[in-house]
Amino acid sequence: MVTELYGEYRDLHTRSSIDRHVTERLSQALLDVSNGAVSPTIDVDAFRAELAEMDFGSPHAANDMIDWVIEKMTTGQVHMTHPRHFGLFNPAPTHAAECADRIAAAFNPQTCVWSHAPVAVDIEAHVIARFASRIGLPGSAGGHFTSGGSEANHTALICALPRAHPDYAARGVRALDGQPCVYASRESHLAWLKLAHETGIGRDAVRLIDTDGNGRMDQRMLRSAIQRDLAQGNVPIMIAATAGTTNAGRVDPLHDCADIARRHKLWMHADAAWGGGLIASERLHSELAGIERADSITIDAHKWFATTMGAGMFLTQHTDLLANAFQVSTSYMPSNDQSVDLYVNSMQWSRRFVGLRLFLALAIAGWQGFAAHVERGVQLMERLTGTMLNHGWQVANDSRMAVACLIPPTASRPITDIVTQIVDDNQHWISQTRFENTPVIRACITNGRSDEADIDCLATALEAARQR
Numbered sequence: 001m002v003t004e005l006y007g008e009y010r011d012l013h014t015r016s017s018i019d020r021h022v023t024e025r026l027s028q029a030l031l032d033v034s035n036g037a038v039s040p041t042i043d044v045d046a047f048r049a050e051l052a053e054m055d056f057g058s059p060h061a062a063n064d065m066i067d068w069v070i071e072k073m074t075t076g077q078v079h080m081t082h083p084r085h086f087g088l089f090n091p092a093p094t095h096a097a098e099c100a101d102r103i104a105a106a107f108n109p110q111t112c113v114w115s116h117a118p119v120a121v122d123i124e125a126h127v128i129a130r131f132a133s134r135i136g137l138p139g140s141a142g143g144h145f146t147s148g149g150s151e152a153n154h155t156a157l158i159c160a161l162p163r164a165h166p167d168y169a170a171r172g173v174r175a176l177d178g179q180p181c182v183y184a185s186r187e188s189h190l191a192w193l194k195l196a197h198e199t200g201i202g203r204d205a206v207r208l209i210d211t212d213g214n215g216r217m218d219q220r221m222l223r224s225a226i227q228r229d230l231a232q233g234n235v236p237i238m239i240a241a242t243a244g245t246t247n248a249g250r251v252d253p254l255h256d257c258a259d260i261a262r263r264h265k266l267w268m269h270a271d272a273a274w275g276g277g278l279i280a281s282e283r284l285h286s287e288l289a290g291i292e293r294a295d296s297i298t299i300d301a302h303k304w305f306a307t308t309m310g311a312g313m314f315l316t317q318h319t320d321l322l323a324n325a326f327q328v329s330t331s332y333m334p335s336n337d338q339s340v341d342l343y344v345n346s347m348q349w350s351r352r353f354v355g356l357r358l359f360l361a362l363a364i365a366g367w368q369g370f371a372a373h374v375e376r377g378v379q380l381m382e383r384l385t386g387t388m389l390n391h392g393w394q395v396a397n398d399s400r401m402a403v404a405c406l407i408p409p410t411a412s413r414p415i416t417d418i419v420t421q422i423v424d425d426n427q428h429w430i431s432q433t434r435f436e437n438t439p440v441i442r443a444c445i446t447n448g449r450s451d452e453a454d455i456d457c458l459a460t461a462l463e464a465a466r467q468r
C-alpha cells in the first residue's frame, strides 16, 4: 500500500506498475463506454453517500482508489468519447492529445517564463505560428494557448480596450469618453456578456445585433447600431464576428465586418472556437474567407482539433498590445522578457503545457490527418441531413460545418418530447436549441469515431421518436 505521498518516486517499479494499471483500466473503461450508455446511469444519491464517507481519515491503496474513480467516471457523465454523442462541440480526444497530457503532467513544466521551460514554450509558440501562417496572418502575428475559447475572447477584449484609448491601461473605463460598445450577433457565444462584466465595461456594453434570418450578423443592423452609438456619444470598441456559431455553424460576413471595423477604427475579432477546425481542410478553408483580416482570432484546440479539455488559442497581429496589457514586473520572477515570457503576455501566470496536445497530434497525423477528420465529419452530417430530408424533415441552418438544426415534419410530437425521449433512451446524445426563433433539434459531429452506422442509427431514432 502506498501511504507515503511520494513513495512511488522512490520505487520506480511501483510507479510503472500503477501506470500500467491505469492504462489497462482506462482501455477497458473506454471500450465499455462506447458499448454502453451515453448519459450518466450512476445512482447519484448512492455515489454522494460514498463520497461523503471519504473524510481522508485513513489511506487507501492507490490501485483501489484508481479503480474507484474510473468505475464512477464510466457511469457518471455524458460521454464525449461515445460515437453516438452528437452533442455540443466537446470532442472525443485523440490518443495523441491524451498522451501529451500525461507527458505534460509528468514533467509539469512551468511555462510562464521561457527560461524555466524553453522547450515547452518554444513548442507552443511553434504551433501558434503554424496556425497563424495557415490562416494567412502576417509573419509578425503571434499569440498563445489559453484555457479555452472564453479566455481567448476575453483576451481579445482586453487588447481592444487600450487600443481604443491609450489611458485605458491606467484609468480603466473612466478613460473612455462614454459607454464602450462591443458588437456581436444575437447568435454569438453569450460568454460576451460575462466578459463585458469581467472587464468592467458592463453587460450593457454588448450590442447583440440581429441576424439576417439565416444565422449571420445582419450588416445593415450592425452599421446602424454603430451610427446610433456614435450619435449618442457612446464609444464603439470592437466587432466580434462569429466564424461558426455554436447553435448552427454559421459564419458572420467576415469581409464586411472587417470593412466596417476598418472604417470606424474598431477592433475586429473572429471567434472561430469550433469553426476554426476548417482551416485544416484545403477544401473547406475558404468558408472562413476574411478571417485573416481579423485583429485577433479565437480557435479552440479542445473542439474540432480534438484535444483534451481546457485548450484554446488566441492569435493576434498586434502582439505588442499583449505585452502592454499584461506587463508587470516583480523581483521574485526569474526574468521579465516581454518577447517570450508568457506571464507578461497573457492572462494566466502559472500555466500548464496545454499546447503539447495539439503539437503531438499534428506532428503524428499531419494537417492531412486533421483535414480528413474534419471533412469526414462534414460528410457524415450531409448523410444525416440527406436522410432526414428524405423523411420530410427540414434543415434550418445552411452550414458547411458538421452541425445540423433539424425541424421535424408538421404533426410530429413537440421537439422537447423528441429530444427527451432520445436522450432518455440513452443510445444517443442530442440537444435542442432555437435557431432564428424557431425551436430545432441540434446534432453535431465532433467525434472522429462516429461512423455511418452511428449516423443511420440516429436517423432511425429521430424518425421513430417524432412519430410516437
Ligand SMILES: *Cc1c(COP(=O)(O)O)cnc(C)c1O
Residues within 6 Å of the ligand: 089, 147, 148, 149, 150, 151, 153, 188, 189, 191, 242, 244, 245, 246, 271, 272, 273, 274, 300, 312
Ligand atoms: C465554445 C465556444 C466558445 C467558448 O469556448 P470555451 O472553450 O467553452 O471557453 C466561444 N465561442 C464559440 C463560437 C464557441 O463555440
